Amino acid sequence: MTTIEDPPRPVSLDPSGLRRVLVALCLTEITSWGILYYAFPVLSVAISRDTGWSSAVIVAAFSVSQLAAAAVGIPVGRILDRHGPRWVMTTGSVLAVPALVVIATAHTLPLFFAGWVFAGIAMGAVLYPPAFAALTRWYGDNYVKALMILTLAAGLASTVFAPLSVALADRFDWRTTYLILAVILAVITIPGHIWGLRGGWPNPDRLPHAQPGDYHRTSRSIPFLALLVALAAAAFAASAGVFNLVPLLIERGFSPSLAALTLGLGGAGQVIGRIFYLPLAAKTSVRVRTVSVIVVAALSTAWLGLASSAAALIGIAVGAGLVRGIFTLIQATAITDRWGGEHYGRLNGLMSAPIVIVMALAPWAGAVLSTWTGTYAHAYLVLGAIALVGAVISAATIPALRTITTIPITS
DSSP: OOOTTSOOOOOSOOHHHHHHHHHHHHHHHHHHIIIIIIHHHHHHHHHHHHHOOOHHHHHHHHHHHHHHHHHHHHHHHHHHHHHOSHHHHHHHHHHHHHHHHHHHHOOSHHHHHHHHHHHHHHHHHHSHHHHHHHHHHHHGGGHHHHHHHHHHHHTTHHHHHHHHHHHHHHHSOHHHHHHHHHHHHHHHHHHHHHHHTOSOOOOOOOOTTOOTTHHHHHHTSHHHHHHHHHHHHHHHHHHHHHHTHHHHHHHTTOOHHHHHHHHHHHHHHHHHHGGGHHHHHHHSOHHHHHHHHHHHHHHHHHHHHHOOSHHHHHHHHHHHHHHHHHHHHHHHTHHHHHHOSTTHHHHHHHHHHHHHHHHHHHHHHHHHHHHHHSSHHHHHHHHHHHHHHHHHHHTTOSOTTOOOOSOOOOO
16 A cells, blocks of 8 residues: 555656646636636526526526535545546536536526536536646646646637637527537537546655645645635635726726727736746745735736726736736645645645635625725725735745745746
């Protein structure tokens, strides 16, 4: 029986196997994000119009799915650490198909909510956290480059599936659209996970100061708790900022079409921003890049609440998108940067849970803030302040006895 003291097994995949894993995950993440997440905002208006259910109730069902995804993240992470991602992600893909069928055929709210609960469980098994765990373990020192490629590809999910969902809904209806999307998801992601993620699951790398059983010690440590709070605060501000950007811009005098275009440009900036993470990681310590990225995110959010000219608002929105793109990789590498990969699945699942929860609540909370403060501009100032608090707390997220201050970058 293998123990933690045994010498680690070598990486079980050759270069062609690693490429297969990365290509498979790029395809399955684009598809999973596009269908399970990004199709909903496109179809929600049609759902409300067809069913008579209010938009608030429909969005609440989707928010419940995010809470379900957060709840399953920790047990999924435990399975990932022990057995790898192949059957976890395959099971998530299989579960997602009947979940979408239930959503598409639901004629009562309880059934509609039930469908989204199961879809959320599926999301917890197929979206970023398990994919990040797979690449972090298999790629070893090259994990940062692999994560960057994956997030660049997955950033195309809305680009591909939002227009496709619109086109299908125009030709058919939202119910048929979800059924077609369920077929697409099954055809791409189930075989993609079975075929693409095969291979032995290597032992993780441990940082020199890590000790056996560190999971429980780490999960209760001040640096880990500070990391939860800091990343959740930053994610909350970023998510609320994205979902309320169009109302803010319309409040500033933008036409709806120009506001939507600006939102899209910010999304493009988010994809491009991920390219800058590699040079940033090579030249900065973990503390410096974590604090600086969250500080810039806070300032750009607040600046959106202060700027008034159209050119400035568009430029800031694109810049904020760039920072969000870098922040995605700050989050993806947060555990490995500080504690190595030994308990990545469980620790990342535990870290991701509050982030997913606050992101689920952020769209509603942003609207509430605008009502409470009187304008969306004032709400963005509050959001910037929240992110700034997260930046301050993030300075305390580095564990003692840390020996690695920069991410190893190899070709």
